[in-house]
Amino acid sequence: MIRSDAARNRAKVLTAAEAVLGEQGLAARMDEIARRAGVGVGTLYRHFATKEVLYAAIVSARVDLLLEEAARLRTAAEPQAGFFTFFAQIVADAARKKTLTDALQGAGVDVKAEQADQRAQMREALADLLHAAQRVGAVRPDVGMSETLALLRGASMAAETGDYPGPVLDQALAVLFDGLRPSAASAESAQTA
Structure with missing residues (x-):
């Protein structure tokens, strides 16, 4: 019972912290x-000794959620949509974790080193989803992980640093x-080869 209470409190703190940071930076x-998490300050500090530890935990939890989604997409019946999703x-x-990563870097925390395993x-996960999409002809066969990571980094940086409204980013x-999808001509030549 104590462990489930602690896990619940930790989850409440992470959720509240992300909301407060989003509002107040x-x-x-x-x-x-x-206060927002509905726990005492002592409980907060038992889980997270410093703000930096809390920020790192939020970033880590967000990546864990992405990894859970990747696992779900890997087993979904539609590999053509999984990669793009x-x-x-x-x-x-x-875009959502920019404030957190800025705070960690400002405090001298090497976010990349802290999350090497998650990265x-x-x-x-991305490679698996890319290869599955390529097997069904949803992504060009000449696109490798290097190109995918370069495109992903560029799009992520635009989302993080640009002040673009959602519809612009969606477009x-x-x-x-x-550009990642095979053209009609290349799809036809792949089928006849």
Whole structure:
């Protein structure tokens, strides 16, 4: 029972912290986060000794959610949509976690080093979804992980740093995805080969 209470409290704190940070930015106070989570400040500090530890946990939890979604998409019956769905979700998540990653970098925390294992899992999930989409002809066969990662990084950076409204980002992704799909001519030549 104690462990499930602790897990529930941790989840409540992460949810509240993300909301408070979204509203107040780096000026967010730990006591406000605790109040919103419905826990005492002592409980908050038992789980997260510093703001930086809390920020890192939020980023990690967001990546865990993406990995869960990737696992679901990998077993879904529509590999042609899985790759594009996951790509779009990564880009959307990049915009939401900018404040957190900025805070961690400002505090001297190497986000990439802290998440090396998760990053490897993300690459593996993306590669699996890319190859599945290519097997069914939904993505050009000449697109490899290097190109995919370059495009993903560019789209994520645009989402993080640009002040683009949602419809503009959606349209930009649609154009990018059109470039990843095989053209009608290349699809026909692949079928006759």
